[in-house]
Amino acid sequence: MLKFANFAHGDLMTLGMFLALAVVVDAGLHGGAIGPLSFGWGMIPAALVAMAGVALVVLGLDWLVFRRLRARGGGFITMAVASLGIGIGLRAIVQLIWGPTAFRYQSGINEATTIFWDLKVKPDQFFIFGLTLLLVVVVYLLLYRTKLGKAMRATADNPDLAEVAGIETEQIRRWTWVIAGCLIAVAGIMLGIQAQLRFSAGFHLILPMFAAVILGGIGNPWGALVGGMVVGISQEVSTEWINTGLKPAVPFLILILMLLLRPRGLFGSTI
Amino acid sequence: MDLFAIDLIVLVTFGGAVNWTVGFLTTVAIFGIVALGLNLQWGYTGVFNFGVVAFFMVGAYTSALLTLPHPDAVMVTPSGAEVTGVLDYAGGFGLPVPVGWLAGMGAAGALALIVGLPTLRLRHDFLAIATIGIAAILRSIANSIEGLVNRSSGLSGIPRFLDELASGEDYRWVLLGIALLMLIVVYLALQRTVDSPWGRVLRAIRENEDTAKAAGKNTVSFRMQSFVLGGMIMGLGGAIFAHRFGAIAPTSFSDLLGTFLIWAMLMVGGSGNNRGALLGALLVGFFWFGTPLIQEDLPDFLGNRVFMIRQLVIGLLIVVFVVARPQGILPERRRVSRFVSDPDSAGGRWASLRARFAGSGPRSSPEA
Known part of the structure; x- marks a missing residue:
């Protein structure tokens, strides 16, 4: 929506993931476990802290960096x-605070249940999938059913025209950052629940993320969901035939194929 | 304080300082070549390469594989034992080093062509995404495919260039000479290139692609030429790098060292200015390779974190220069041809025009 490729995206996810870790582990707010899930009620305040933290950071970055670049007309x-520089810096800060080792939110194994055939799913994964669906619906409603969403789309489409129409584009951009910051934090926590917490976890996701967004069509929330699933599933399934070490190449091949065949994405891009 | 004094004495022996400086300048020369390549792509054309290390790596591995002896050949270990088939790699043709360098340039240029074909005609940031991806993929290929580049253990025993000129310790002077000579050659060649009509088209594309198109230039083709040529220069840097150390492994080619550091060099020195790129390579290089030297002299809480702080500073440098001084320390010269007067010099036509309209600034003649 802000119309530029944010190369700090993955590192902001890492930040959200570790902010939640600070609450859950360092502040000792485990809160046991909710049902079959591997994490407890402590994850709720942790998520709130992480969302507020990442939102504040991106607001600060917008104020310090991106606002100035926009004012200069520097372009995307x-x-x-x-954003690349910011990502490098964030990665260093996470390492400075939490060190280069890997963490988990909670030790222990999240028991997988067999649904049908040989398909095994962990309760955590159900939770992540459900929450993702919910968030996509929320983002969709926000963008297409609220005044704020309309203003956000207008600002993304044509900032000058939006300004003329009486939209406070700078304020809309701040709201966009806040919402994006919250989503980034939640995504980071989900990543932390599913895998280990490492300083480089978010950065390594950049390529699959861009591949997913381009596959689905830039600026299209449903497209991003479908794109994410296609990229993720093909990446996992590919290990059946190719060397596991080559897994990172799969999103890249998808990306190149998409750029060659349909650069506007499967479902069309809004910008 | 006592410890501090002792350390200083050890460090500041003349021989130690010379040793370090020779090695440092060789490294800066190699990174300077790579920064010149990026300057052609980004500084002059606005082509957005976030995977510099990919081209560097391809140049290094190509040259190494062509010049190494056959993997089954007998090798003599430092302890004197004769071994065979220790390293598992493809190629091993034992070709002369300059052939390896040329091939390294060619391979890096071919990689640029492959990456550029689907992406260069699209949105500018797609190329950035594609290049950052190709770097990650090349590393994973090097790490996971058997019998290609000896996987994560890397290659060693890569032959030296002109090692008959000097032996032992003195060889590092030869290395320095080779690196500096190559840097000068690349610099002069690039300087000629960007001053030519071809270079002016690149700058026109960077400033306004639509205008360049309207002037009848095939902008995609020009951007591709710049991307491929820049990639070849990075490949040359990588090839020199491989033969300098004699050993390379996938970990030698991190995004931080091979891409982000080069970007910081260019942003600090001044993109669109070849001398700026070299100045940036020297300054940022001095910071990057110099900080480990003072590590032991720093208080513990800092010393343990030097490498992360160093990375933080690189990130900050890029951001601060993009925001506060996008032209870098040495700004680009705005004069594009010797046939027009220089807008940067006080006596130039534009300066006097500006002065006349603004009623201030340098005036060539007193008011009539």
């Missing part, structure tokens, strides 16, 4: 370069 290319 300079913003992408700046």
Whole structure:
């Protein structure tokens, strides 16, 4: 929506993931376990802290960096370069605070249940999938059924026209950052629940994320969901035939194929 | 404080300082070549390469595989034992080093062509995403395919260039000479290139692609030429790098060292200015390779974290320069041809025009 490739996206996820860790582990708010899930009620305040933290960070970055670049008319290319620098810095900060080792929110094994045939799913994974669906619905409703969403889309489409129509584009951009920050934090926590917490976890997701967004069509929330699933599933399934070490190449191949065949994405891009 | 004094004495022996400086300048020369390649792509054309290390790596591995002896050949270990088939790699043709360098450049250029074909005609940031991806993929290929580049253990015993000129310790002077000579060659060649009409088209595309198109230039083709040529220069840097150390492994080619550091060099020095790229390589290089030297002299809480702080500073440098001084320390010269007067010099036509309209600034003649 802000119309530039944010190369700090993955590292902001890492930040959210570790902020939640600070609450759950360092502050000792485990809160046992909710039903069959591997984490407890402590994850709720942790998620709130992480969302607020990441939202504040991105607001601060917008104020310090991106606002100035917009004012100068630097265009999305300079913003992408700046976001790369921010990502490098964030990765260093996470390492400075939490060190280079891997963490988990909680030790112990999350028992998988067989649904049918040989398909095994962990309760955590059900939770993540359900929450993702819910969030996509929320984002969709926000973008297409509220005034704020309309203003956000207008700002993304044509900032000057939006400004003329009386939309406070700078305020809308701040709201966009806040919402994005909250979503990034939740995504980071989900990643932390599913895998280990490492300083580099988010950065390694950049390529699959971009592949998913381009596959689904930039600026299209349903497309992003479908794109994410296609990229994720094909990446996992591919290990049946190819060397596991080559797994990172799969999203790249999808990306290149998409760019060659349908650069606007499967479902069309809004910008 | 006592410890501090002792350390200083050890470090500041003349021989130690010379040793370090020779090695440092060789490294800066190699990174300077790579920064010049990125400057051609980003500084002059606005082509957005976030996977510099991919081209560097392809150049290094290509040259190494072509110049190494056959993997089954007999090798003599440092302890004197004769071994065979220790390293598991493809190629091993034992070709002369310059052939390896040329092939390394060619391979890196071919990679640029492959990556550029689907992406260069699309949105500019797609190329950035594709290049950052190709770097990750090349590393995973190097790490996981058997019999290609000896996987994560890496290659060693890569032959040296001109090692008959000097032996032992003195060889590092030869290395320095080779690296500096190559840097000068690349610099002069690039300087000629960007001053040519071809270079002016690149700058026109960077400033406004639509205008360049309207002037009848095939902008995609020009951007591709710049991307491929820049990639070849990065490949040359990688090839020199491989033969300098004699050993490479996938871990030698991290995004941080091979891509982000180069970007910081270019942003600090001044993109669109080849001398700026070299100045940036020297300054950022001095910071990057110099910080480990003072690590032991720092208080513990800092010393343990030097490498992360170093990375943080690289990130900050990029952001601060993009925001506060996008032209870098040495700004680009705005004069594009020797046939027009220089807008940057006080006596230039534009300066006097500006002065006339603004009623301030340098005036060539007193008011009539």
